[in-house]
Amino acid sequence: MTASPLEFDLTLERPGFRLRAADRLESGITALFGPSGCGKTTLLRCLAGLEPACQGRIRHGDQHWQGPEGRLPPHRRAVGLVFQDTRLFPHLSARENLDFAERRRRGDGPGRAEVIDGLGLRALLDQSPAALSGGESQRVALGRALLAGPRILLLDEPLSGLDAARQSEIMPLLRAIPERFGVRLLVVTHACHEVLSLANRMILMQAGQLITQAPVSELFSAPDYWPFLGLTEPAVLWPGRVVARDNDWGLTTLATDAGRLRVSGISAGSGAPVMLRVSARDVVLSLEPPMATSMLNSLPVRVETLETEREGVVRVRLAVGHRAALWTHVTRQSVAALRLEPGRRLHALIRPEVLGVNH
């Protein structure tokens, strides 16, 4: 299944609100990130064709969804939208909700058995929507949207309203969709951890405007965007890959741009991609390579910049391994004691946080 890019250049005027958005959606999962009320849901509705007042162009591959030539009605666009409140049809059972979508399928798409098994819906089929929990409803709504055969699936805060256990249940299902079903995803969220766990690319949105779009690891590592992301703590994201596993100690060795790191709590097999995050507070500097500490990982680093962050505290950017970066905070007293200055080489003890594993 080949996926065509979705290009759009849209405006929507409402009293006190103006949406202005242009971008090109590539494959994989794109997070649409921004504060509440910034227009994320409205943008999804515009793409789906549900906002008659929306002006501009939308093109999917060589098919024009909207433009001077006219607009394609929502039901003829190869788009699915999973609403935040799931909107299962209350007069139909879960199975009939799936049937509804499958009977109106617009093109190639995942098979029924594949969706039911992939999303774990088999036990829910005969339930009425009123009897389903929030997470179950989300899964049925997701399956229903996939069965309608969309090439692009728009998800409006699919994880909000779910507790942590349910979130961790649905997260892997969402992550697997692009590769498994050949569908690209645009996911609205205003939670950083959802972006980090789900998306490979993100669009930053504020007050109806698209601020920037970039791979997730780039955006999160760039200090300019930390205020938009609501980050108080500098951090970096390192994509990695499983290279070895120590079954005796339950430890997995990952290859990253920063070097080899050992982490616990991963059951993925060799070659699986893993996303790591290292926050400034999880980095400790040492002049000598440490001999014995409770931190498993230590890497040789080189000081790149020093910047006073607030009274008595200095933010240090470090270069590590092959073009990777790392942030940490030190006191001015430590700057003096360790004689920190650009170019100085020393060692960093780090505690990476495992964000997501693609099985």
Added chain:
Amino acid sequence: MNLTPVWISLQLASVTVAVLLVLGTPLAWWLAMGRSRWRVAVDAVVALPLVLPPTVLGFYMLILLAPQGPVGGPWLAVTGETLTFSFAGLVITSVLYSLPFVVQPLRDAFRGIGPRPLETAAMLGANRLDAFLTVACPLAGRGFVTAIVLGFAHTLGEFGAILMVGGSLPGETRTVAIAIYEHVETLDYAAAHALSAGLLVFSFVALLAIYTLNGRRRPGIGL
């Protein structure tokens, strides 16, 4: 006792409700979802039979349906039949008379559904007609039951307008309400009692069914 008027009334109520469902459902949909500036005016027109005395409708019908009238004339030319003093004329009169009792519950039911389920259906590939038939109509099920029962019961109880345009032809336009009136006029109170009690019980059961179905919520009509 002659039960033909009961049969005539049941036929009239059934045909009237069937016609009203066909005409009233799209009208109710338009009233609930439309954005036309005429919507409020049409809403008011639909409600007119609730407040007008039946004699007003009967009077206008007598003129409109007359063999030279704007409706009766073309009808006569096409069918060779006159509309006044005919079952067809009663159906037209009843359709207008019972219009709000069918359209208003449907309109309120459609309004209660709102645009969201239809957006959802569109996202799953359903066109507008498909979404209307497979989503909006089933979700408005209670509204349909209310509309059918109220429309049926109200047509059964219709008197004034039918009295004016029907001509009380036995087996054609003499409905149960008119038969009751004539029984009272000719002092045949036994027959009047039997038909009246039947109509009373039927109407009560019909309303009881609606109120039970709708729980403690009152149907969306001025009852």
Added chain:
Amino acid sequence: MSDQAASALGARRGSALRQWLLAGLLLVIVSPAAAAPLKVAVASNFLAPLEALAEVYRQQGGPALQISAGATGQLYAQITQGAPYDVFLAADQARPQRLVSEGTALTGSRMTYARGRLVLWARPGIELPADGLAGLQRPSVTRLAIANPALAPYGRAAREALQATGQWSALSDRVIQGQNVGQALQYLATGNVSHALVAASYTRLENRPAGDYQRVAGRLHAPIRQDAVILAGSASADQARAFLAFLRGPAAADVLAAFGYRAAGPSP
């Protein structure tokens, strides 16, 4: 303002209202009978003549009439349920007769106050058969409206006249029955029938429908007698009797003739 009224003002509004109502009621009860209007229930077809008669009667020094008009059957039903009329002017003989036999009306008070006549009326532009009822089978007679014979004396008379001229069964699928003569005429006025057999009194209406009409010979049907009775519950029976006597007199006969009725003639 009396002390009583002043204290009423001080009381709750509802109790003040009640006191005034009570005072009004007392006034009605204690006032002399001579000042009270005579309450007359009248069949609708005789309303217009009765209003003219009431004016003549008042000029002769009689009491005012308080007139309630309705269908004879409805008025009968109201009277049996105790409606407080003094006199009942029906459109037929059956209802007054029945009230007398039930004891609701005074024995011996029943009298015929008017005899009605039938006219055959044609819609404007439609010919009136030159040979009267005998010509009703022509194609120009598409619909003939009469009052319901079971309900209305004029309907019964119309049927008798049609039977006497041999038209009844031949015309049965063209005859439309109105609830009363008024409705039969309404069908004619709105163009829904070509002809109608109705009360002659309608030809005297100022706003009568357009179209030609002709009298139907009185010998073709039994007389259409409209009877009056005095109700047993009347508190003004003497005045009621005086009014009925006036109805039989020459002054009333002129009014009746002007409205298309025949003089009462011999009582049954």
